[in-house]
Amino acid sequence: MFFPTLLDFLFRGLEMSAPIAFCALGAVFCEKSGVVNIALEGFLSVTAFTVVWGSIAFQSVWMGLAFAVASGVLMSLMHAVATVTFRVNQIVSGVALNTLAVGVGRFLSQKVFEQETQSAANSYMFPTVLHINSFTFVLIPVVAACWFVLYKTVFGLRLRTVGENPEAADTLGISVNSLRYVGVIMSGVMCGLAAMVLYPSKWVNGMTGGRGYIALAALIFGRWHPVYAVLAALLFGYADTFRIMFESKIPIPSQFVQMLPYVLAIVVLVAVRGKSRAPAADGIPYEKGE
């Protein structure tokens, strides 16, 4: 049964990769505009809850999507207000939001489902195609759209400018802050989409498993480019799929196999050090000249 297994691996790998890929695309927008976002993990853990909540509460997968995206936007807005308007250190804001997110999920779950670590089961989901969540395939047009927007539109050119040289943008009458807001909010939207594929049938505390961080690794490995970042996300997603499908069949202690995606992330980051270049103003709060 080699071929069915291979096909299964290919499709499941795609499904496993999609949440990482969506998050990485969000990070591309955010960091191209000059704001570092290490809170993707937190965004994702919130949207992973709200998608289940919205779907069950309104008995509609579309409401799940709306909830996920809206909550992602809300989280990202907090990051934007802190880092863009008040110029808080972007790492500190990210850490705070990650910490907040853990509590938010458990708190809401307690309120909505009367249990702290998992939700009720959700059956309002997008249909399955080829044994995987059909929303996975949305990734493909989204990647294309992201590339087009970033490199072929006025908005994309200006967004990238703000991330490279905000002072130059300012002298040309381009608003640095509003573009950075859009960049940060895009990361919230994308984390909402990521939640649609992650595991919308049920929320379990801690289910994100570091995918938000892996997405950052994909971002760097992918040189802050939407297409390459998604390819990098696929690498990590397939590594994870390999682990799930084959860990019981390989004569290596499972703990080691489980490390695979994370070890891979470290190895990849060390390998590309110096070759991958962040936007020049990434992570630096912008203050207008005195």
Added chain:
Amino acid sequence: MTLLKMDGITKVFPGVRANDQVTFDLAPGEIHALVGENGAGKTTLMKILYGLYRPDSGTIRLRDQAVAIKNPRDAIARGIGMVHQHFMLVPPFSVLENIILGKESQTAGVLRLEEPAREITEIMNRNGLPVDLTARVEDLPVGLQQRVEILKVLYRGAEVLVFDEPTAVLTPQEVVELFKTFRMMRDQGKGLIFISHKLDEVLDIADRITVIRRGQVVKTLLRAEASKPLIAELMVGKPVFLHVDKPPAAPGAVILEVRGLRQRSPRGHLVLEDLSLEVRAGEIYGLAGVEGNGQSELVRAITEAVRLESGDVLLEEQSILAWDVRTRRDRGIGHIPEDRHRYGLLLPFSLAENLVLGRHHRSPFVRGSVVDFARMRAYARESIEKYDIRTPSELTPAHALSGGNQQKLIVAREMRFDPILLVASQPTRGVDVGATEFIYQQLVEARSRGKAVLLVSADLDEVLSLSDRIGVIFKGRIIREFRQEEATKEQVGLCMTGEKRSA
């Protein structure tokens, strides 16, 4: 008709009247130079014109109409363009992208590139500014990057163009080209405001010259009535001697010997290629060259411990390659670094602390292992006096000093440590005439006291007037050496572009 008239402009910052009733006007087809020492208020005035500052009082009129310029967008919309001293470019973007940025052509948000490219090509031809539109800005030499900045301004239809020290980064040949462009723009009826510290250039190109001192206009001169000593005197408020008086050289033993240095950049390009030179005691050796030809790498090889592919650096016949920075300084290498903010000073620290940096751990500044602050302050007061550093006190933080005084501070520190070799990198960059004069005297003084001086400067006039010998560096090697008496500006300038024909 006047194109621009700024009338009674006043701008007060806490503690400083940066502009005090300044009046300035510009006619169409005129190049009007604005000169003054650092901190005199030129930049403030231009920032007001460009909408980066709001004046406290005063009016701006464009073509006889009063206008309020609230931000750069307003300025651009009204036909005011600024070529900033620090380029406002996005290095990884193409030339075309950089030019259209903020004034893009679009169809429903999608960029259109062909029509702007055609329009820009036309502007290039009309103004003598050819650049490859598809090149990435980061791959271009500085002179071409400046063209991109000018094209940006012209593409926005500017009628009033402000150039903030545009020649500071250019080779003499590039300056000639730039001035050709200036004249072409002037002939099209545009008004140019030209800010420069280089008085020869001002006299070469300007139609009128306005001198500002301490926030006030001292005088506006017509070209015909201006001369270099007159402008310098108006700027400083007292007569200035720009001429460097040097006793004849009496070179002694070789102090610094650089032998066959080879070094690669992290990207693998050769940045130093078999570079050799010697500097003797009692001699100023000037290194001329377009920036980025290995000057910084050479200076680092002398002053810091860096990895070299091959070659050797000797101080008094001893190899110094294995020495760390402290050892090098202790053995007598003084250094005036090109970037004084990053490498020359601890900006938030006091003047006194900055003055002892590098010797702070040694007597007389420590007793046991405790810093002797009283001694340090006394030493600082002496240095302030002797080196004419203008500061409220020795406890003033370095960042509160003007550029010229910061540089004097560094010169004072390095000179008082009594080095045997002084490496002076861009010692007068961004420094006003008064401080420049002083720094020149100090370099000559070091030479008279038998020190070896290696002078690295992008300012060719400076190199030519101070140096006893001049080496031209090009692509990491010394391609020709001149004695001072045989060096002309034209020859050395040509050599700097890699041209050896005149040899």
